Amino acid sequence: MNLAEHQNDSATRKLGQLNKQQQSAQQKLDTLLEFRRDYQARLHDISRNGIDQAELCNFQQFINKLDEAICQQAKLVEHSKISAQAGRNEFDTAQRKLKSFDTLQQRHIEEQKKITRQFEQKALDEHTGRFAAYRIMNTEDQSR
Numbered sequence: 001m002n003l004a005e006h007q008n009d010s011a012t013r014k015l016g017q018l019n020k021q022q023q024s025a026q027q028k029l030d031t032l033l034e035f036r037r038d039y040q041a042r043l044h045d046i047s048r049n050g051i052d053q054a055e056l057c058n059f060q061q062f063i064n065k066l067d068e069a070i071c072q073q074a075k076l077v078e079h080s081k082i083s084a085q086a087g088r089n090e091f092d093t094a095q096r097k098l099k100s101f102d103t104l105q106q107r108h109i110e111e112q113k114k115i116t117r118q119f120e121q122k123a124l125d126e127h128t129g130r131f132a133a134y135r136i137m138n139t140e141d142q143s144r
Helices: 002-049 053-143
Strands: none
Touching: 002 053
């Protein structure tokens, strides 16, 4: 039971960390995507007013680098989702195992209580039987 509780606690902590990593990776991706949209909008605005070739090339190179970073971050997000799901599965398994052991422990406790009640009832029955036999013997001795 202690081992199952320890595994459950460990799985809970791990799942929390994995969820936090997934959220962090998603936030970074969202930030990169927002930055790319902003940068694309700036390029669009500047191009309306006219832009020289070198500046256009710089904008396009930077956007390409942003696209690469977005692609890498999207892969990290996907990997973190897979890890978080594995962590959830591990957590669910630990929960089921803990619940199973808890159920077994409760059954054992109930069985022990039943045995104790039976033992106490048997002792009470024996005591009552001896007391009744003693009274009968006393009554017979007094009547003689």
